[in-house]
Amino acid sequence: MNTITANPSYKLELAASPHVHSRWSTKQAMWLVLAAILPMVISAVVFFGLYQLLIIIVSVGFCVGTEAAVKAVRKRKISIGDGSAVITGLLLALILPPNFSLSSTAIGAIVSIGIGKEIFGGLGYNIFNPALVGRAFLQAAFPVPMTTWSQPNYAVDSISSATPLSAIKFDKVSTELSNLFLGNVGGSLGETSAIAVLLGGIFLIVIGVVNWRVPVSMTLGVIIFGGIFWLLDPAIYPNPLFHIFAGGFLVGALFMATDWVTSPLYGKGMWIFGAGIALVLVLIRLFGGLPEGVMYSILFMNAFVPLINRYTKPRIFGKEK
Amino acid sequence: MKLVIKMLVTLTIVGVISGALLSEISGWAEPKIEAHRKAETEKAIFEVQPSAESYEVVDGIDFECYKVFDKNKEKTGYALTYSGSGFQGKIRLMIGMDNSLEKVLGLKVLEQVETPGLGTKITEDDFTNQFKGLSAVPGIDWVKGASPSKPNEIQAITGATISSKAVVSIMNDGIEKLRAVDGGKK
Amino acid sequence: MKSKLGFVKEYTKGLWENNPVFKQVLGMCPTLAVTVSAINGIAMALATTFVLVFSSIIISSVRKLIPSQVRIASYILIIATFVTIVDLVMKAQFPDLSKSLGPYIPLIVVNCLILGRQEAFSSKNGVLRSALDALGMGTGFLIALFMLGGIREILGSRTLLGFQIMPDFYEPWLVMILPAGAFLTLGLMMAYFNSIAINMKKKETDKIIEQYKKSKAAKTIEAGA
Numbered sequence: 137m138n139t140i141t142a143n144p145s146y147k148l149e150l151a152a153s154p155h156v157h158s159r160w161s162t163k164q165a166m167w168l169v170l171a172a173i174l175p176m177v178i179s180a181v182v183f184f185g186l187y188q189l190l191i192i193i194v195s196v197g198f199c200v201g202t203e204a205a206v207k208a209v210r211k212r213k214i215s216i217g218d219g220s221a222v223i224t225g226l227l228l229a230l231i232l233p234p235n236f237s238l239s240s241t242a243i244g245a246i247v248s249i250g251i252g253k254e255i256f257g258g259l260g261y262n263i264f265n266p267a268l269v270g271r272a273f274l275q276a277a278f279p280v281p282m283t284t285w286s287q288p289n290y291a292v293d294s295i296s297s298a299t300p301l302s303a304i305k306f307d308k309v310s311t312e313l314s315n316l317f318l319g320n321v322g323g324s325l326g327e328t329s330a331i332a333v334l335l336g337g338i339f340l341i342v343i344g345v346v347n348w349r350v351p352v353s354m355t356l357g358v359i360i361f362g363g364i365f366w367l368l369d370p371a372i373y374p375n376p377l378f379h380i381f382a383g384g385f386l387v388g389a390l391f392m393a394t395d396w397v398t399s400p401l402y403g404k405g406m407w408i409f410g411a412g413i414a415l416v417l418v419l420i421r422l423f424g425g426l427p428e429g430v431m432y433s434i435l436f437m438n439a440f441v442p443l444i445n446r447y448t449k450p451r452i453f454g455k456e457k
Numbered sequence: 458m459k460l461v462i463k464m465l466v467t468l469t470i471v472g473v474i475s476g477a478l479l480s481e482i483s484g485w486a487e488p489k490i491e492a493h494r495k496a497e498t499e500k501a502i503f504e505v506q507p508s509a510e511s512y513e514v515v516d517g518i519d520f521e522c523y524k525v526f527d528k529n530k531e532k533t534g535y536a537l538t539y540s541g542s543g544f545q546g547k548i549r550l551m552i553g554m555d556n557s558l559e560k561v562l563g564l565k566v567l568e569q570v571e572t573p574g575l576g577t578k579i580t581e582d583d584f585t586n587q588f589k590g591l592s593a594v595p596g597i598d599w600v601k602g603a604s605p606s607k608p609n610e611i612q613a614i615t616g617a618t619i620s621s622k623a624v625v626s627i628m629n630d631g632i633e634k635l636r637a638v639d640g641g642k643k
Numbered sequence: 644m645k646s647k648l649g650f651v652k653e654y655t656k657g658l659w660e661n662n663p664v665f666k667q668v669l670g671m672c673p674t675l676a677v678t679v680s681a682i683n684g685i686a687m688a689l690a691t692t693f694v695l696v697f698s699s700i701i702i703s704s705v706r707k708l709i710p711s712q713v714r715i716a717s718y719i720l721i722i723a724t725f726v727t728i729v730d731l732v733m734k735a736q737f738p739d740l741s742k743s744l745g746p747y748i749p750l751i752v753v754n755c756l757i758l759g760r761q762e763a764f765s766s767k768n769g770v771l772r773s774a775l776d777a778l779g780m781g782t783g784f785l786i787a788l789f790m791l792g793g794i795r796e797i798l799g800s801r802t803l804l805g806f807q808i809m810p811d812f813y814e815p816w817l818v819m820i821l822p823a824g825a826f827l828t829l830g831l832m833m834a835y836f837n838s839i840a841i842n843m844k845k846k847e848t849d850k851i852i853e854q855y856k857k858s859k860a861a862k863t864i865e866a867g868a
Contacts, residue, residue, distance in 0.1 A: 240814065251827070255834070276818035279575055280616040425544075425619070464713045471717050475724035482728050489735035497738075573679065574799075574817040 165345045165396075166219030172336030172345075173226050173391070176326035179319050183288040184234035188325050192229040194238045198245035199225030206254040220259050224248055227267040227391055230326025231384060231431070232274070234286040240278055244270040264438045265398045268431050275431070285322035299323045300382040302427040304374050316381040327384040337390030346394040349406035354389040355380060357414025365422055373422060385417070388430035398438045405441075405448035412437045497567075498551075502536040505553030505563030509533060518638050520631070525553075534562060539631030543623040546570035548579070552628055554593070558636050561597070564588040564628070569620075576620035584621070587611040588628075596629045653772055657779030663756050664787035664829075665836045670756035674788060675825040677747050681804050684792025685785065686740050690733065690748055692781025694725040695757050696774060703765040703773035718761045719752070726751045756784065794828055795819045 160168065180188045203221040207214050228248050232241060248270030256262040275282045285299050299322045300311035315321050319329025327333065340346045362376035379385060393399060393413055400409045413433045420429025503509050506525045515522040515535075522537040534556050540549040548569045553562035566580040578584055591597060592608040599613045599621055600606070613621035648656065663669045673691070678684045698721050709717050730748045733741040741748065751757065760780055765773040793803055799819030801809040809815075818824045 237814070243816075251831075273818060276821060276823055277816035278814060279817060281814075283616065460710060460712070464710050467709055468713055468716060468720070471720045475720055478724060479727055482731055486731040486735040490731075490738075493734075493738045573820040574815070 160343075160345060162218055162220075166223060168343060168345050169223050169340065169391075170219065170226070172340045173223070173230070173326075175332040175335045176230050176329070176387070177226070179329035179332035180230060180234075180325040183319055183328060184286060184325060187235060188229075190238060191232060191236055191241050191325065192226060194241045195229035195232075195245045196222055196225030198242045199228070199249050202246045202249040203254065206250060207258075210254075212258070218259060221249060224253070224266045224270075227326075227387075228270045231267065231271050231324045231387060233282060233284060233323075234288075234325055237281060240274060240281065243277070244274040247273040260397055262397055263441070264435055265392050265395050268392055268435050268438075271431055272435060287322060288320045288328065299427065300378075301421065304378070304382075304427075311378075311382065313377060313381060316378075324384060324387075327387045330381045330386055333386040333390060337386065340390065340394075346390070346396075347399075347406060349403060350393050350399055350410045351389040353407045353410025354385075354393060354414050354417075357411040358385065358418060361415055361418040362422075365418070379418065379421065383421075383428045384430040388413075388434055392430075393434050393437075398441060400441050400444045400448065402445065402448045402450060405444040408444055408448065409437055409441065412440065498538075501538075501551040501565045501567060502553075504565050505536050505551050506533060507563065509536075512536065515638075520634065522635060522638075532556060534558075535635060537631055537635055538567065539627055539634070540568070541623065541627035541630060543569060543579075544571050544576050544617075544619045548620075548623055548627060550624065550627055550631070552631055554632065554635065558632060559592065559594050561588045561591040561593055561628070564624075566624070571617070571620045575614075575617045578614045578617055579620050579624050584611075584614055593628075593632050596632075597625050599625050650771070650775060653775040654779040654782075657776065657781070657783040658786065659783070661780075662783040662787060662836075663780050664784060664791075665833055667756075667759075668833075669759055670754045670784065672750065673747050673754060674791065675822065675829060677744055678788055678792035678795055678825060679799070679820045680796040680802075681789055681792040682740070683743055684788035686733075686737075687744060687747065688781065688785035688788040690729045690744075691751055691754060691756065691784055692778070693729055694722060694751055695760060695781050696777040697725050698722045698757065698761060699765040699773040699777035700770055702761050703768060703770045706766045714766065715758075715762075718758060718766075722757055722761070723752050756780065791825070791828055791832065794832075795824055799824060 177189075177192060180192070199221045204214055225245055225248075228244055229241065232244070248266045251273070252264060252266030252269030253259065253262045283302075300316060303311060311321055316328075317330045319332065321328050337346075337351065341348045341351070358379045359376040362373070362379040365373040366375045374382075389410075393410065400406050413436075416433035416436050417429045420426060420432060426432075499512075502512050502523055502525060506512075508527045509525040510528040511530075512523040512525045515524055520537065520539060522535060525533050525536050527533045535554045535558070536551060537554070538549060538551050540547050542548070546569075548571070549567040551565040551567055553564070554560070555562055564585045566585070569577065569580065571577050571579060587605075588597075588611065591611065594609060596609070598607070598610045600610050601613045601618055605612055611621075611625065657663065659666075661667060664671075664674050670691070673687050677687045698718070701721050702718060726749060729751070730741075733744075733748060760777060764776050768776070797803050797808055798816050800815050801807055801813060816824070819828065
């Protein structure tokens with residue numbers, strides 16, 4: 137989506153519709169998102185060690201490099217300045233397991249940008265969230281390293297190296313909510329600390345870079361769908377708060393599903409989108425073969441976005457229904 | 458009317474020629490295919506019963522089972538094939554058991570359609586060798602992420618827990634069934 | 644009817660211009676399903692080529708005898724006969740290969756590449772032409788399946804035709820031997836070949852335009868003179 141801003145210092149940009157109006161230009165928004173991601177980077181380093189910075193650097197480096205390379209081959213204008221490749225790289229790194237191999241990180245970054253974004257025509261044309269495409273590829277390519285979770289440095293109690301979600305799914309061990317909130321549990325780099333994720337995410341909502349509807353509808357959806365099962369049998373199914381604070385839900389809701397390009401354009405569509413993600417997520421977590429389903433549920437609903445947009449388009453003023 | 462006859466005649470001719478050709482080819486191929494199948498079973502039996510020299514089919518039961526003898530014609534145990542569902546489809550196993558049906562002598566996966574690279578590791582020696590000499594009393598059990606501590610435990614494959622579990626439960630079912638049959642005979 | 648191509652062209656058109664996989668997008672089921680390794684791809688393509696060539700020869704030689712109302716039924720019978728022959732021979736002579744290709748050998752019967760060629764070509768052309776066309780399509784299929792299987796085998800299990808190619812430190816990408824890898828590889832290969840074809844076409848049109856401009860310039864000069 138290209139943005140036409142009211143800022144007079146900008147020259148007139150022409151782009152195919154749909155256009156999104158926002159207080160911020162694409163460039164400014166990207167910098168604000170970068171700032172919002174910073175707390176997650178810090179929590180990753182605090183809980184899992186300095187090596188994680190290397191993963192982040194490699195991921196960002198290869199994302200930017202791939203974008204530049206593709207643009208050069210296709211003889212298009214280099215668009216690194218918009219910062220979107222940097223954000224994809226950061227987000228990809230933050231949803232990888234701690235101490236992940238650097239060469240595999242690089243492959244994931246290349247796939248994210250190459251197949252997730254540039255093959256569709258670059259920023260604004262991609263159907264799926266690029267960082268999640270990269271992670272989905274890595275998950276399929278290297279399933280064992282992708283599910284090997286290192287212990288955080290300051291683990292309060294040793295709940296083995298399982299993530300809270302796999303612990304409850306396979307071993308029926310639940311994790312204290314307070315640990316989930318702080319982040320000293322097993323999990324991907326950036327997703328373990330609910331505080332860090334919320335800090336950045338709420339900042340983005342408050343300043344208006346991301347729309348509040350998708351995260352809110354996802355949260356409500358998980359509370360409703362997860363709550364139904366919990367009420368049916370609290371012994372088997374975890375309570376909805378656990379669904380929200382465990383795993384990648386918050387990162388997904390605040391940073392992945394809210395991606396401008398791959399989420400619906402209109403208010404009603406955003407509600408449908410968020411609720412759809414929540415439903416698929418709860419089904420995968422409770423009944424699927426995998427402990428976590430945030431990535432697949434968002435990718436799945438990404439595919440429906442064009443359809444949702446089509447049916448939720450507001451009536452044009454003056455036109456008959 | 459003429460057209461109908463022509464149609465019928467054409468189809469009949471094509472059908473007869475193709476049938477004749479196929480029966481000829483199948484007459485040549487069937488014995489060979491049968492021989493391959495037998496050789497494969499034989500190889501699997503000798504693999505799960507290392508001291509075996511000869512075998513005979515156990516009749517009158519509803520699953521495939523063989524009595525196995527060593528070179529002194531001494532009965533060393535049983536080899537049975539048993540199948541059940543794995544992660545994605547059927548897994549068929551050849552299980553070697555000793556005479557008392559308390560110890561596993563060997564395991565070979567005959568058929569499986571598990572996830573390539575993960576579930577397919579159940580066919581590899583690293584996994585199947587764990588079963589050599591494993592105690593099957595009271596049943597075979599599995600542990601995850603740690604070395605087995607009991608004589609009847611094996612370690613499940615990382616990333617393929619479901620396939621590993623499936624193999625163990627198919628074995629337990631098969632051994633249980635053989636025990637029922639064998640106990641009745643004795 | 645279109646003007647007839649030369650005999651050589653009849654064969655070579657299947658290799659690139661009308662490649663069954665990359666251009667006609669026929670026979671996708673075996674293409675995606677069996678190409679986990681190069682050897683599987685080769686075996687599948689050879690089996691398909693055998694069926695394609697022989698059924699093309701038979702069908703083109705009896706094409707005038709079969710009433711058009713029952714032609715599809717007769718074609719299927721003929722194709723099924725050859726497929727069963729291939730299946731039995733492979734089971735008897737190459738049991739391992741037959742096992743790894745599984746149900747996809749019997750499924751050649753419904754490979755749209757085969758029935759498609761019979762309906763589109765053999766039922767309208769002579770024996771020699773049909774045989775050449777079938778052989779060309781088969782070769783094109785072989786090229787495509789070998790490339791696809793080769794790429795997936797190298798990236799997914801480090802080897803090509805069973806020989807180790809990638810170094811030990813290379814971690815195989817499991818995704819390549821899963822169905823997702825087949826779709827991904829095929830999609831990228833199609834995109835690449837299409838971009839080559841588009842570039843070739845563009846060069847050709849550029850050349851024609853260039854020539855036209857030149858001739859026009861020459862004419863104006865002539866007219867001026």
